[in-house]
Amino acid sequence: MNDDLQKELGTVRSEIDAIDADLLDLLNRRAKCAQKVGEIKGRYGDAGHIYRPEREAQVLRRIQETNPGPLSNESVTWFFREVMSACLSLEQPLGIAFLGPLGTFSEQAAVKHFGHAARLLPQSSIDDVFRDVEAGHADYAVVPVENSTEGAVGRTLDMLLGTSLKICGEVVLRIHQHLLCKETDLATVTKVVSHAQSLAQCHEWLNRNLPGVPRISVGSNAQAAQLAASEPGTAAIAGEAAADRYQLPKLAANIEDEPNNTTRFLVLGRHDAGPSGRDKTSLIVSTPNRSGALADLLSPFSDAGVSMSRLESRPARHALWEYVFYVDVEGHRDDPGVASALRQLEARAGYLKLLGSYPAAVY
Numbered sequence: 534m535n536d537d538l539q540k541e542l543g544t545v546r547s548e549i550d551a552i553d554a555d556l557l558d559l560l561n562r563r564a565k566c567a568q569k570v571g572e573i574k575g576r577y578g579d580a581g582h583i584y585r586p587e588r589e590a591q592v593l594r595r596i597q598e599t600n601p602g603p604l605s606n607e608s609v610t611w612f613f614r615e616v617m618s619a620c621l622s623l624e625q626p627l628g629i630a631f632l633g634p635l636g637t638f639s640e641q642a643a644v645k646h647f648g649h650a651a652r653l654l655p656q657s658s659i660d661d662v663f664r665d666v667e668a669g670h671a672d673y674a675v676v677p678v679e680n681s682t683e684g685a686v687g688r689t690l691d692m693l694l695g696t697s698l699k700i701c702g703e704v705v706l707r708i709h710q711h712l713l714c715k716e717t718d719l720a721t722v723t724k725v726v727s728h729a730q731s732l733a734q735c736h737e738w739l740n741r742n743l744p745g746v747p748r749i750s751v752g753s754n755a756q757a758a759q760l761a762a763s764e765p766g767t768a769a770i771a772g773e774a775a776a777d778r779y780q781l782p783k784l785a786a787n788i789e790d791e792p793n794n795t796t797r798f799l800v801l802g803r804h805d806a807g808p809s810g811r812d813k814t815s816l817i818v819s820t821p822n823r824s825g826a827l828a829d830l831l832s833p834f835s836d837a838g839v840s841m842s843r844l845e846s847r848p849a850r851h852a853l854w855e856y857v858f859y860v861d862v863e864g865h866r867d868d869p870g871v872a873s874a875l876r877q878l879e880a881r882a883g884y885l886k887l888l889g890s891y892p893a894a895v896y
């Protein structure tokens with residue numbers, strides 16, 4: 534019986550070993566192609582454009598469309614993201630600035646988009662994330678721009694107004710909150726620490742499962758995880774990145790009250806992206822404050838059949854009760870409909886800033 538088991542396992546494991554050898558060979562062949570691409574870009578003076586968000590989006594979308602299973606699309610996407618990340622790092626290692634410390638959801642978003650071969654450069658504020666890329670210390674920035682329950686991230690919108698950076702990508706991250714703790718029993722948890730937003734997002738779960746246990750807000754989820762790693766009885770609410778970073782077991786997983794809680798992040802660089810076939814264009818406009826002005830201003834988009842996916846207003850800082858509008862439309866600025874709407878908008882708007890065209894997020 535044991536011999537039969539060993540024999541059957543042995544046969545399949547030999548097959549796995551042979552496949553692994555093929556995979557290794559194929560992966561290295563792919564890596565050599567990426568090196569060749571890097572060399573070609575360098576020869577044509579395109580070395581500043583090593584990272585190609587539109588090409589990466591196309592590769593990942595094709596993988597998802599042709600995936601026969603049984604591996605899930607999530608698994609194969611993750612795998613190919615890491616393969617491209619490793620290949621890209623042979624062409625040019627990328628430094629990615631994001632809102633730190635390590636272990637935050639921003640880190641998770643940066644890794645989801647750029648893979649593990651990218652160099653992570655945590656910053657202490659959203660302003661510093663922008664500055665790090667503007668000054669050339671980092672290649673790209675990842676900043677949160679909106680959350681499905683909390684709304685817009687005002688500081689990111691304000692920084693977009695003054696920056697020379699372009700949006701070249703977006704990352705959409707499902708926010709799963711976990712109770713991280715060295716204790717193995719909820720009954721021994723004496724306090725819960727987290728960022729105020731995360732405590733709020735798990736309010737009902739805490740009422741049900743840890744009634745009466747003090748909740749203490751700290752600067753970030755990552756800081757909370759650090760505390761939980763060092764203080765017996767302290768549990769942190771934080772995400773996967775913090776659990777990994779501080780090697781904390783999950784005493785309870787996915788404890789967020791709103792299961793669809795999602796944050797959208799922008800990827801910013803010194804150039805935007807070429808068309809990928811499924812793109813977005815973001816811009817900021819302002820118009821004189823009179824009734825119907827905004828509808829008139831934006832009508833070129835509907836006239837050209839271009840869908841608007843987001844409209845956000847924000848006070849213009851220079852004048853009381855004046856607003857600027859953050860608009861996302863579907864399509865690339867080079868698409869004929871978008872291009873013609875932008876030309877008309879430019880003629881009508883008091884102020885227009887094109888933030889960039891970029892591939893819609895690949896989930």
Ligand SMILES: O=C(O)C(=O)C[C@]1(C(=O)O)C=C[C@@H](O)C=C1
Nearest residue numbers: 567570584585588589617620621
């Ligand atoms: O096709 C390219 O331009 C490449 O550099 C290759 C590759 C890849 O590994 O597929 C790597 C990095 C780019 O961001 C896009 C794709």
